[in-house]
Amino acid sequence: MAEYFQDYITVAVFAGFGALLVAAAVGVGWLLRPSRPSAAKATAYECGIDPVGGGWSQTHIRYYIFALLFLIFDVEAAFIFPWAVRLEQLGLFALVEMVIFIVILLAGLVYAIRKGVLKWES
Amino acid sequence: MFDYHALLPEFILGATLLVVLGVDLLVAPRRRWLAGAAGIVGLLAAGVPLLTLAGVGGTREMFAGSYVVDDFALVVKGLFLVAGAIVLLASMSYLRGDRYYEGEYYFLILASIAGAVVMASARDLITMFIGLELVSAPAFLLAGWRKGDLRSNEASLKFFLIGVLSSAVLLFGMSLVYGTTGESTFTRIAGATAAVSGESAFVLGVLFTLVGFGFKIAAVPFHFWAPDTYQGAPLPVAAYLSVGSKGAGVVGLLTICYSAFAGARDVWGPALWVLAALTMTVGNLTALRQSNVVRLLGYSSVAHAGFILVPFAMAAAFEGPALEEAFFGSLTYLLVYAFMNLGAFAAVIAIAERTGSREIDDWAGLARYSPTLATLLGVFFFSLAGIPPLAGWFAKFVMFKAVLGDPGNAWGVSLAVIAAVNAVIALFFYARVLKAAFMDPAPESLPEGAPLSRPLAAALVITLAVTLAAGFYPQLLAFFGEAARGLALP
Numbered sequence: 001m002a003e004y005f006q007d008y009i010t011v012a013v014f015a016g017f018g019a020l021l022v023a024a025a026v027g028v029g030w031l032l033r034p035s036r037p038s039a040a041k042a043t044a045y046e047c048g049i050d051p052v053g054g055g056w057s058q059t060h061i062r063y064y065i066f067a068l069l070f071l072i073f074d075v076e077a078a079f080i081f082p083w084a085v086r087l088e089q090l091g092l093f094a095l096v097e098m099v100i101f102i103v104i105l106l107a108g109l110v111y112a113i114r115k116g117v118l119k120w121e122s
Numbered sequence: 123m124f125d126y127h128a129l130l131p132e133f134i135l136g137a138t139l140l141v142v143l144g145v146d147l148l149v150a151p152r153r154r155w156l157a158g159a160a161g162i163v164g165l166l167a168a169g170v171p172l173l174t175l176a177g178v179g180g181t182r183e184m185f186a187g188s189y190v191v192d193d194f195a196l197v198v199k200g201l202f203l204v205a206g207a208i209v210l211l212a213s214m215s216y217l218r219g220d221r222y223y224e225g226e227y228y229f230l231i232l233a234s235i236a237g238a239v240v241m242a243s244a245r246d247l248i249t250m251f252i253g254l255e256l257v258s259a260p261a262f263l264l265a266g267w268r269k270g271d272l273r274s275n276e277a278s279l280k281f282f283l284i285g286v287l288s289s290a291v292l293l294f295g296m297s298l299v300y301g302t303t304g305e306s307t308f309t310r311i312a313g314a315t316a317a318v319s320g321e322s323a324f325v326l327g328v329l330f331t332l333v334g335f336g337f338k339i340a341a342v343p344f345h346f347w348a349p350d351t352y353q354g355a356p357l358p359v360a361a362y363l364s365v366g367s368k369g370a371g372v373v374g375l376l377t378i379c380y381s382a383f384a385g386a387r388d389v390w391g392p393a394l395w396v397l398a399a400l401t402m403t404v405g406n407l408t409a410l411r412q413s414n415v416v417r418l419l420g421y422s423s424v425a426h427a428g429f430i431l432v433p434f435a436m437a438a439a440f441e442g443p444a445l446e447e448a449f450f451g452s453l454t455y456l457l458v459y460a461f462m463n464l465g466a467f468a469a470v471i472a473i474a475e476r477t478g479s480r481e482i483d484d485w486a487g488l489a490r491y492s493p494t495l496a497t498l499l500g501v502f503f504f505s506l507a508g509i510p511p512l513a514g515w516f517a518k519f520v521m522f523k524a525v526l527g528d529p530g531n532a533w534g535v536s537l538a539v540i541a542a543v544n545a546v547i548a549l550f551f552y553a554r555v556l557k558a559a560f561m562d563p564a565p566e567s568l569p570e571g572a573p574l575s576r577p578l579a580a581a582l583v584i585t586l587a588v589t590l591a592a593g594f595y596p597q598l599l600a601f602f603g604e605a606a607r608g609l610a611l612p
Contacts, residue, residue: 107140114147
């Protein structure tokens with residue numbers, strides 16, 4: 001068990017070395033660089049173009065709902081792949097199981113449509 | 123391949139969830155209560171296979187021992203189904219008054235109950251964790267149901283943050299247990315305990331698991347979220363949290379301690395001794411100072427978690443029948459507590475609708491203008507305080523009997539003394555509410571309240587019947603505790 005905790009020494013050394021590296025890079029830069037602040041340098045960096053609007057812009061909630069629905073069917077695909085590979089060995093039982101699984105997910109999609117969350121008009 | 127009979131309650135609950143969603147989609151908004159009615163029918167239907175399984179008897183193991191349907195699981199599943207039905211009954215009129223998201227509410231409550239039902243059978247670290255998450259995740263949303271109300275938002279956010287933190291702590295503890303024993307099924311963890319019992323990582327794993335469940339059952343010092351959450355959440359949700367969610371935590375603690383950590387009783391016994399003593403004392407003392415009835419019930423449910431933990435505390439010193447008695451004590455306390463606490467919350471919902479307030483001072487003279495509600499409140503509060511002949515005395519009786527299983531044990535006797543002092547303190551704050559209701563003069567202008575709705579009245583009648591019957595005839599609930607005690611001796 002002592003070995004188990006000794007493994008954490010590696011983690012500690014790693015964390016310490018990482019912190020040291022960042023401090024050294026920033027610290028050396030701070031020592032070497034000239035300091036000439038200007039208003040243009042203080043603006044937010046947005047891929048080189050002039051920044052538009054504030055930093056606290058709002059994103060519409062419907063992006064979140066679409067992402068959520070996408071995620072559900074993404075996970076479904078992840079389940080279907082191993083199922084499809086082994087389907088011939090698993091037989092009818094697995095087929096029925098998967099149909100039930102997909103029907104439950106489709107019920108969720110029908111629910112979302114009926115509740116009107118897929119309408120994109122504002 | 124599957125034992126369909128044993129899994130039928132879960133299948134019925136799953137089908138009920140889909141039906142409730144369907145009903146919510148298809149009916150007009152003013153008929154959304156049908157979704158709740160469908161939920162209650164589903165809960166009762168899920169109870170039928172429990173009866174047939176109990177009739178057949180025996181223990182059914184599935185998935186290599188990680189899902190077990192035994193007498194303990196049947197009793198606890200039955201409790202959650204009945205408690206869920208009572209919560210749904212108590213919710214209906216409340217939701218009518220709030221006028222939004224009725225269907226989703228029933229769906230989420232049912233999902234949480236399904237999680238509790240899964241937990242009752244879980245005999246595996248991963249299955250148990252999934253069950254616990256299914257209990258908690260819908261509850262986070264339910265706590266914030268009144269989204270226009272700042273207090274409800276506060277309740278939801280606090281509950282969510284603490285819930286996630288406790289899940290992380292619990293998972294970390296489970297990972298240490300798995301890492302040291304190399305097993306995740308409870309019986310096999312118990313088998314592998316002897317080889318690792320002295321190792322610090324295993325002890326740490328057991329303690330972290332206890333802390334994780336400590337948050338779920340709101341044991342001091344992991345309780346601070348509970349009163350705020352109960353106060354901000356809609357009242358029926360608070361009732362559900364104090365019985366369903368807390369009950370699921372207690373059930374998890376019972377199975378994991380008595381079966382997985384059966385060989386580590388010298389670790390969790392003393393730890394839970396401290397937790398029980400602290401939880402009772404802090405819960406009751408803080409409840410003394412509350413002016414809001416819901417906060418008072420919040421702290422009272424914290425204190426009751428302490429009483430449930432009391433028999434656990436002596437497990438390290440007990441063997442054989444005394445250990446079984448301790449298991450029986452905690453489980454029976456939970457069974458009794460569930461009904462009387464649901465009753466107390468149902469009475470508070472009814473009185474809050476009648477008086478339009480949750481402050482104790484505003485309930486002055488309630489007995490003058492609404493004697494029935496005041497009497498109901500008296501019955502449930504005196505039962506919570508443990509006054510015979512109401513059900514609460516029997517819960518306290520088995521709890522004391524369990525902790526004094528070995529009368530020569532100084533730790534057991536001292537914990538019993540702490541519990542006895544706390545029972546007296548508890549009587550004081552329950553009686554204070556009743557003094558306001560029965561002895562204080564009624565206000566000049568009586569509050570205009572809505573009449574008692576039928577579903578809420580049904581919830582009150584059921585809980586009242588059980589509270590009275592189990593007090594006069596304790597065998598009613600003790601029978602179930604007795605049937606389920608076999609889990610204590612692996």
